Amino acid sequence: MKSPSQSADSESDQLTAKGPYCIRFYENCSHSPASWLVPQALSETEENGFVDRSPALPIFEEPCVAAIGADGKAMALITYYYVPGRCNITLGYTKSDHRRKGIHTALFNALVERVTKRGDIFSIFSRTHAKNLAAQAAFEAQGRTKEYIEYFFHLKDAVVGKEPTAEEMRMPEYLVEPFDTGPDGLKSMQAFINEKAAEGYALHQVIERSTYQWVLIFKRDVEASG
Structure with a gap:
């Protein structure tokens, strides 16, 4: 028997030009079929130069919403967590051979519908690298608004309180x-x-x-x- 974190707690059928897939929510990403996409996403992010000196690592035990193909394999995912009044997206990733098919937007819309039903969430927060123009364009097409841009001038390492070697x-x-x-x-x-x-x-x-x-x-x- 599967544990609650291994089983999808809800799903909906979607369709692309190359076949159907299901959108499923999981309580724990590390126990979901989408978990293997996380290291692939991090590796690709680094290869593309979208990594700062101290990147934030997604927490694999966070909930996620994933697109699962007819073969049972994950095609895309969004990981997220809740804080009072807000849902924070920590990672959004779609496999290269499934991009530009509206899958990421379908995942985001499913997340919007879910957090809206909670009644206590007022916004969904997400961020991306300043050089990741494709992600920025996708976010704005989904209706997300750019509210601020962060700049950092690192003087000392925030973790150990000393200048990095x-x-x-x-x-x-x-x-x-x-x-x-x-x-x-x-x-x-x-x-x-x-x-x-x-x-x-x-x-x-x-x-x-x-x-x-x-x-x-x-x-x-x-x-x-x-």
């Missing part, structure tokens, strides 16, 4: 590493984790994609690197 400036805050254990099993994974620890990274999360394939997410270990 040159090495820390070169080290990204998070690493997303696909890993195949192969015939050596989990021993090879532990050796890889130890290597990253020596480089100044602590294991943050492990996502299993298949029997041998994993995604390891590392966070820069401030204490070790300090």
Whole structure:
């Protein structure tokens, strides 16, 4: 039997030119079919240069709304959480082969409908990188309004209260590493984790994609690197 976080608590049928898909809400993204999209989204974000020096990492245990194809695989997702009076979107991502089909807009509209029914939410907050013009255009097409732009002039590291070293400036805050254990099993994974620890990274999360394939997410270990 599936746990509540593994089961969709609601869904609706949608249709694209290439076939149907369902929009489903999950209480816990890490236990949903869409969880594997998160490391892919983070990796693509970094490759496109849409990562600041200290990016905010989505919380995988947050609720999510996802587009699930007829094959049971996730095509897109939005993760979010609630604060008093507001719903905060932490990640929106659509696989490259499913873009420009209105799927992300369908997910956003489903989220709008859900939070409206709560009755205690007054706005939905989202943000994107200043260079991500495609996301900005999509947001505005969905009816989101740009209310302010943030600027930062970093003087000191906000976490440890000291100026970042040159090495820390070169080290990204998070690493997303696909890993195949192969015939050596989990021993090879532990050796890889130890290597990253020596480089100044602590294991943050492990996502299993298949029997041998994993995604390891590392966070820069401030204490070790300090």
